[in-house]
Amino acid sequence: MTIPVITFFNNKGGVGKTSLVYHLAYILAEMRVRVVAIDLDPQANLTAAFLSEEELESLWETPEPVSTIFRAIAPLSAIGDLREPDLRRISQDLYFLPGDVSLSGFEETLSEVWPASMGDSNHYRPFRILSSFWQIAQMAGKKVEADLILVDVGPNLGAINRSVLIASSHVIIPLGADLFSLQGLKNLGPTLRTWRTAWKKRIDNWPNPEFDLPKGEMQPVGYICQQHSVRLNRPVKAYDKWINRIPGVYREAILQQETVDLRPEEDPLCLATIKHYRSLVPMAQEYRKPIFFLTPADGAIGSHANAVKEAYLDFQVLAKKIQAAVGFSNVLK
Template sequence: MKTIAFFNNKGGVGKTALVYHLAWMFADHNISTLAVDLDPQANLTAMFLDEDRLEDLWPDDDHPQTIYGAIRPILRGTGDITEPFIEQITLTLGLVPGDLGLSRFEDKLSSAWPHCHNRDESAFRTMTAFYRIIESAMKNGSAELALIDVGPNLGAINRAALIASDQVCIPLAPDLFSLQGLKNLGPTLREWRATWLELLRKAPVNLSMPKGAMQPAGYIVMQHGVRDSRPVKAYQRWMGKIPDTYRVAVLDEKPGAKIPVVDQDPYSLALLKHYRSLMPLAMEARKPMFFLKPSDGAIGSHVEAVRSCYKDFQHLAQRIAQGAGIAISPDSDRE
C-alpha cells in the first residue's frame, strides 16, 4: 500500500482537479485506489459527488460518513478514531469524503505536536489520526494506492496529512508565486520529516505509527495557457527557473551549473495542458475530462482533445506508479 499526497502551499494551481483525474486514471488501470480529502474546503469531495449526495453527507448534526466524523471522538476528547466510511465511486475507486468541519481539528493538532515530545500517548493518537484512518480505509477497501488532497498552507492539518504520506507530488504553475511557495515548502517538509523521525523514538509501541517519509516524488507543471497579462517571455523565464528551484528548495541540493530544462528534467513528472475547453463539460457531466463522450458535448475538435487528455494523464499515472513501485499496465489506445 502506498500513500501519495499532492501539495503546494500556493493555491490555484489545479491540484484538486489533478488528484481527481489521477484517481480515475489509476482506477481505470485496475489499481484499487482511495481518494482521501483532507482539505477542509472539501473541493475534491464536491468534484466526485453531486449536491444531493453532499447534503446527505453533511446534515445539520453529526457527519458520521466523512473524515470529520472519523476524527470527532478525538476532537471531543471522548475516544479514538472511528471506522472510516468509504464512498464507493466504482469497483476500483473509493473516496474518504471531506468535510468543512475538519478545520476545527487544526488547533487540536497544533497543540498535540509539542506534547509528543513528552511521550504523551493522546498526543500521538491525535497526530496519527489521519494515518490510521487511511490505513484502516485502505485495508477495508483493499486499496493499493491512496491519493491525498490537502489545502494550500503549511498548517497543522497538512503536517499531520503529510506525515501519513509515503511520497509528495508537487503541482506547480510557471509563475512567481508557485516558485516562492516551493521555496517555503521544501525546508518545511524537511523540518517536519526530521522532527517526526525524532518523535518516533518516543512513540507508544501499541500504536500504529507512520514513518513520515514524505519523500519528494517530483513536480507537475500545470500549463494554464499564456494570457495577455503574462507575456511569453515571463512564462518561459519562470518555467526555466523550476528545475533549479526544485533541487535547491525541495531536495536541498546546491545550485548547479548545468540544470536541465523542465521537459528533460527527471524530477519533472509531466507538463500538463490546461484543456480549458474540456473542464466545463467535465464539470457538467460530473466525470473526468478524458471520459467525455459526444453525448456530453465533446464533439468536433473536443474529440481529439479528449484522446490527448487521456494519454497525458495515463503517462503521468505511469510515472507516478513507477516511482511508487506500483505495477501499471502499459500504453493502450482508448477509443
C-alpha cells in the same frame, strides 16, 4: 504492510492539486489500480468534484456516523477513539473518503498535542491524534484492499497539513508557471525537512509505541507543471521565464542539490506538463466527469474530441511515471 500514501502538496493555491487528484484517481482505477482518494482539505473541493450538491447536503446534514474523514476522527477531540470510515464507491476500483468543512476545527486539537508528544509521559493520546490521518487512511485502504491512497490538501503550512504530510510516504508538488509558485516551492523544502526531523524526534521519544505509527517519510516523487495556455503544443513565451527556473529551484529547495540548466520537458523529475484544456474543463464540471471521459453526447466533438483523447493519454503516461517512482503493488498495463 502499509499502503503508499501520495499527497499532492503546495502551500501556494491555484496550482491544480484537486484536479490532479481527481483525474489521477479515475485514470489509475481505469488501469485497474485500486485507489482510495481522501479529501483532507477543509474547503472540501475534491468532495465537491466527486459528489453532487444533493449528495453533499445529505452527507453533511444527516447523522451518518462516519460518512466523512472528520466524523472518523472526531471522537479523538473528546474521550473516544478513531472509527472505521464509510467509503463511497465511485467505480469498480475507485473509492472515496469525503472531506468535511468541519475539519478546520481539528486544527486547534492538532496544535495543542504537538508539544505534548515530546513530554515524558502520556504519549498515547497525543500520538493517536497526530497520526489519526494515517490511521484512517490505512484503515480505509485495507478495508477495500487498495493499492494506493491519494490525498488532496489545502494550500497552507498549518497543523492539519503537517499531520497529513507525516502520514504521507510520498509527496508530489504541482506548480504553476509564475513567481508565486516558485516562492512557494522555496518554502516547501525547509518545511518538509523540518516536519520530517520533528516527527522522527517524537517517534524516538516513544520507543515502545502501543500502536503502529507512520514513518513520516514525505519522499519527494517529483513535480508537475500545469495550467499553461498552449500554442502549437508549446507554452506561451510569457511563461518560459518561470517554467525554466523550476528544475533548478526544485533541486535546490526540495532535494538540496545543485541547480541545473534544464527545461521541465528535459527534466526527469518533471512528471508531466499538463496542458490547459480550456473549454473542456467547464464541460467536464457540468457533466461531473473527468475530461478524458467526455463523449460526443456531452459536446466533445471535433477538436474537443481530439483533446479528450490527448488528455486520456497524458494522464495515462503520468500515472505510469508515478507508479514507476513510487512502486505500488499493482503493475500497470
